[in-house]
Amino acid sequence: MPETPDAPFTSSDDVPQQAWSGVHRGPLRAGEWVRLTDAKGRKHNFELVAGKRFFSNKGHLEHDDIIGRDEGFTINSSVGGEYLVFRPLLSEFVVSMPRGAAVVYPKDAAQIVALADIFPGAHVVEAGVGSGALTCSLIRAVGPFGSVRSFERREEFAEVAQKNVVQFFGGEPPSWQLTLGDLAEELPASESRCDRLILDMLAPWECVDAAGDALRPGGILCAYVATTTQLSRFVETVRVHGGFTEPQAWESLVRDWHVEGLAVRPGHKMIGHTAFLVTARRLAAGERPPRKTRRPAPGAYGADYTGPRPDDAPAVLPEDLGEPEA
Numbered sequence: 001m002p003e004t005p006d007a008p009f010t011s012s013d014d015v016p017q018q019a020w021s022g023v024h025r026g027p028l029r030a031g032e033w034v035r036l037t038d039a040k041g042r043k044h045n046f047e048l049v050a051g052k053r054f055f056s057n058k059g060h061l062e063h064d065d066i067i068g069r070d071e072g073f074t075i076n077s078s079v080g081g082e083y084l085v086f087r088p089l090l091s092e093f094v095v096s097m098p099r100g101a102a103v104v105y106p107k108d109a110a111q112i113v114a115l116a117d118i119f120p121g122a123h124v125v126e127a128g129v130g131s132g133a134l135t136c137s138l139i140r141a142v143g144p145f146g147s148v149r150s151f152e153r154r155e156e157f158a159e160v161a162q163k164n165v166v167q168f169f170g171g172e173p174p175s176w177q178l179t180l181g182d183l184a185e186e187l188p189a190s191e192s193r194c195d196r197l198i199l200d201m202l203a204p205w206e207c208v209d210a211a212g213d214a215l216r217p218g219g220i221l222c223a224y225v226a227t228t229t230q231l232s233r234f235v236e237t238v239r240v241h242g243g244f245t246e247p248q249a250w251e252s253l254v255r256d257w258h259v260e261g262l263a264v265r266p267g268h269k270m271i272g273h274t275a276f277l278v279t280a281r282r283l284a285a286g287e288r289p290p291r292k293t294r295r296p297a298p299g300a301y302g303a304d305y306t307g308p309r310p311d312d313a314p315a316v317l318p319e320d321l322g323e324p325e326a
Contacts, residue, residue, distance in 0.1 A: 020144055020173040022090060022136065027068050033167065034066060035088040035096075038081060045088055045096040047167075056081065090140065093168055094133035100160030103133035104200060104224060105274050107254045113141050116196055116222040116279055123193070125214065126150045127183035127207055128200035132161030132168075134224075138198070139165070139173050147175050149192070151183040184210045200224040205237035212243045215282040223278045231276045244280035245289055251276050 028034060028048060036044040038058065046054060052063045058081025065075060071086045088096070091106035104112070112134065118124060120143035129135055129152040138148045152158040158180050166172050179186055183199075187210045196219060197211045204223040211221050221244060225231050235247045255270035283289065 020169055020175065021140055022169045024087060024170065027070055028066055028085075028087070030063075030067055031170075033088055033093065034071075035086050035092055036075075036083040037086075038083055043092075043096070044083075045092070090136055090168070094131075094136060094164075097131065097133070097164045097167070098160060099131045100154075100157040101130040103131050105133075105271065107252050107271060108224065108274055108277065109134050109137040111252055111277055112198060112222055112224070113137055115277070116198065116220045118142060118196055119146075121146045122195045124148045124196045124198065125183070125187065125192075125194045126198045126200070127204075128152065129161040129178065130157060130200060132164040134198070134200060135161060135165055135176070136168050139169070139176050142175060144175060147177070149177045149179065149194075151179050151181060151186060153180075153182055155180055183207050187214050195219050196222070198222050198224070202230070204230070205234045208234075208237050208241050212241055212282065217282055217284040219282045221280050221282065224275050225278065226275050228276075231278065234278060238278075238280050242288055243283050245283065246292075247278050247280040249276055249278045 024032060030048050030050045033045060033047050036046075036054070044054070044056060048063050048067055050064060050067060053060045054063065056077065059077035059079035061075060061077045061083070066085060069085075073085055075083050075085055077083065094103055094106060094109075097103075112118070118138060118141040120141070122142045123146060124138050124142055126135060126138060126148060127150075129150040135148065135150055142148055150161070152161065158178060162172070162178060165176065184207045187207075192214060193216050194214050195216055197215055199207055199211070199222070201207070204225060208221075215221060221238070223234050225234060231249060235249060238244050238247045251273060253270065253272055256267040258265050258267050
């Protein structure tokens with residue numbers, strides 16, 4: 001794994017370093033990322049390097065003309081192109097940072113932080129660090145007194161994620177631990193407990209048993225899956241496990257609006273399906289969720305379905321349906 005580089009842009013003007021928020025105040029400094037936006041809304045993100053030039057189809061500009069100024073100003077390129085300069089927000093940084101794997105989009109990261117109830121001081125485990133997008137949101141949400149432990153099977157993804165997290169926070173947050181390995185094997189061996197467990201991987205159902213052992217009673221298991229087949233298999237695996245509440249599945253769709261005088265209409269572009277999210281809460285040891293009163297139809301599981309089946313669920317009784325017995 002690469003060593004953590006020094007953070008050249010920390011200063012007493014920043015948020016106190018112990019907060020590890022990734023927010024920086026004061027003049028822009030070498031080593032920071034900036035976000036340039038032109039009059040048509042096109043955006044460019046890059047790291048400030050003393051003596052370097054930024055080039056676009058509107059000419060070039062010097063990094064040195066940006067370094068040392070307070071963000072929120074307009075700068076002109078060599079041929080008169082006008083750009084607005086700000087530090088990128090976390091939601092802007094993650095969609096433009098270098099990628100080893102696909103990133104969790106801000107709309108989904110926000111849903112995970114809110115509906116998986118990630119709180120300051122929480123102990124969170126994450127499987128599938130990807131490029132580090134969700135990791136940054138989790139680290140910020142748990143604060144300096146919580147912890148985030150990330151597992152990643154692929155070394156090349158782990159290296160990209162570490163670089164992105166270090167870049168955003170200006171150093172490696174002490175609340176974060178990155179482990180190269182399989183959560184299903186590594187987490188049980190560590191015997192550690194957690195409050196929240198987030199799965200962003202191809203086969204999250206492989207980690208349900210390990211999650212059940214690691215989560216404290218009342219803890220939340222959350223999975224991020226891309227396809228309906230993954231969604232179905234994960235939900236059925238959680239049901240068969242028996243130690244969780246009924247899984248809740250959903251997705252979010254985001255559409256912007258065009259507002260120009262009296263021309264107020266939905267935008268032509270939207271962020272549609274990116275993934276499904278599923279959450280379930282860990283029950284106390286030995287407890288079981290209330291019995292489902294309705295079972296799937298006989299044909300609900302196709303002939304080629306190889307996932308778990310809740311075959312041991314009790315049959316539906318007349319009183320379950322509110323019907324009088326014969």
